[in-house]
Amino acid sequence: MKFTKVALIGAGAVGAYFIYGFTSLKDLSFCVVAEGERAERLRKEGVVINEKTYYPEIKSPQEAKGADLILVCTKYNGLQSTLDMIETMTEEHTTVISLLNGIDSEEVIAERIGEEHLLYSVMKISSERRNGKIHFVPETTIGVSIGEKGNPEPTERVLAFAELMKRAGLKCIIEKDILLKQWEKYSMNIIYNLPQAVLGVGFGAYYDSQNLAAIRDRMFEEVCQVAKAEGISLTQQGDWRNVCSPQARFSTLQDLDAGRHTEIEMLAGTLIRLAKKHHLEVPFCEYTYYAIKALEEKADGIIA
Numbered sequence: 001m002k003f004t005k006v007a008l009i010g011a012g013a014v015g016a017y018f019i020y021g022f023t024s025l026k027d028l029s030f031c032v033v034a035e036g037e038r039a040e041r042l043r044k045e046g047v048v049i050n051e052k053t054y055y056p057e058i059k060s061p062q063e064a065k066g067a068d069l070i071l072v073c074t075k076y077n078g079l080q081s082t083l084d085m086i087e088t089m090t091e092e093h094t095t096v097i098s099l100l101n102g103i104d105s106e107e108v109i110a111e112r113i114g115e116e117h118l119l120y121s122v123m124k125i126s127s128e129r130r131n132g133k134i135h136f137v138p139e140t141t142i143g144v145s146i147g148e149k150g151n152p153e154p155t156e157r158v159l160a161f162a163e164l165m166k167r168a169g170l171k172c173i174i175e176k177d178i179l180l181k182q183w184e185k186y187s188m189n190i191i192y193n194l195p196q197a198v199l200g201v202g203f204g205a206y207y208d209s210q211n212l213a214a215i216r217d218r219m220f221e222e223v224c225q226v227a228k229a230e231g232i233s234l235t236q237q238g239d240w241r242n243v244c245s246p247q248a249r250f251s252t253l254q255d256l257d258a259g260r261h262t263e264i265e266m267l268a269g270t271l272i273r274l275a276k277k278h279h280l281e282v283p284f285c286e287y288t289y290y291a292i293k294a295l296e297e298k299a300d301g302i303i304a
């Protein structure tokens with residue numbers, strides 16, 4: 001098995017990683033899928049990644065129909081608007097990978113095209129969009145973890161994706177328990193992205209303030225109890241102080257800094273919905289959810 005026709009939806013901070021790698025492969029048919037004004041802008045301006053401008057081929061969903069592999073790299077709040085695109089492009093042999101880093105995007109896509117098309121993943125990249133340009137450090141980027149839901153053994157399509165990533169000079173880790181890895185990343189996003197976004201502080205504040213650390217730890221306890229109810233056993237989080245710079249501002253705070261809406265629904269919103277399903281209380285997560293929604297309203301000018 002070999003992926004020779006790859007279509008990417010979403011040319012932002014995550015999609016840029018694949019544009020950076022896949023455009024170098026001359027034997028790969030690679031395109032970014034877009035329509036209307038967005039498609040024209042991408043054709044005209046390209047995508048600036050680490051100060052280099054890339055001009056990937058831009059195709060409509062109809063033109064990309066029958067892709068071997070579809071990579072979904074949109075923001076969570078844009079996922080619903082991509083489902084028609086994904087359905088149009090998907091044929092019997094098509095594999096779809098969602099790089100949204102939540103715990104339910106695969107289910108949302110599977111409801112439209114069928115679970116058999118989905119390969120599960122976790123994306124780990126520290127990237128930032130500044131003035132329309134995307135920056136990340138290839139050498140320190142962890143990359144994509146990949147695996148089959150409920151199957152610890154690497155299947156043919158897992159190996160095919162890993163080989164494609166290797167040829168492109170991109171990083172890929174094959175996981176035995178991809179659902180656990182998704183929950184681990186999801187939990188880190190909740191406990192580090194969200195409290196810092198409410199307070200507007202850098203990552204180092206988690207280790208400088210016992211109060212912020214207490215909020216983080218209580219939110220982790222809430223994630224763990226919901227995960228357990230979903231059949232996932234999370235272990236105690238480690239010490240992350242040497243992983244990121246003390247000044248690091250993660251994606252949720254970056255969005256608020258830029259006046260954009262966040263992915264709070266993918267993070268706290270999903271946890272609250274799952275907690276209600278299992279009749280669990282997640283008060284710290286609920287407060288954080290409403291606080292960030294209010295900050296979005298402030299950015300929109302709804303409240304002063």
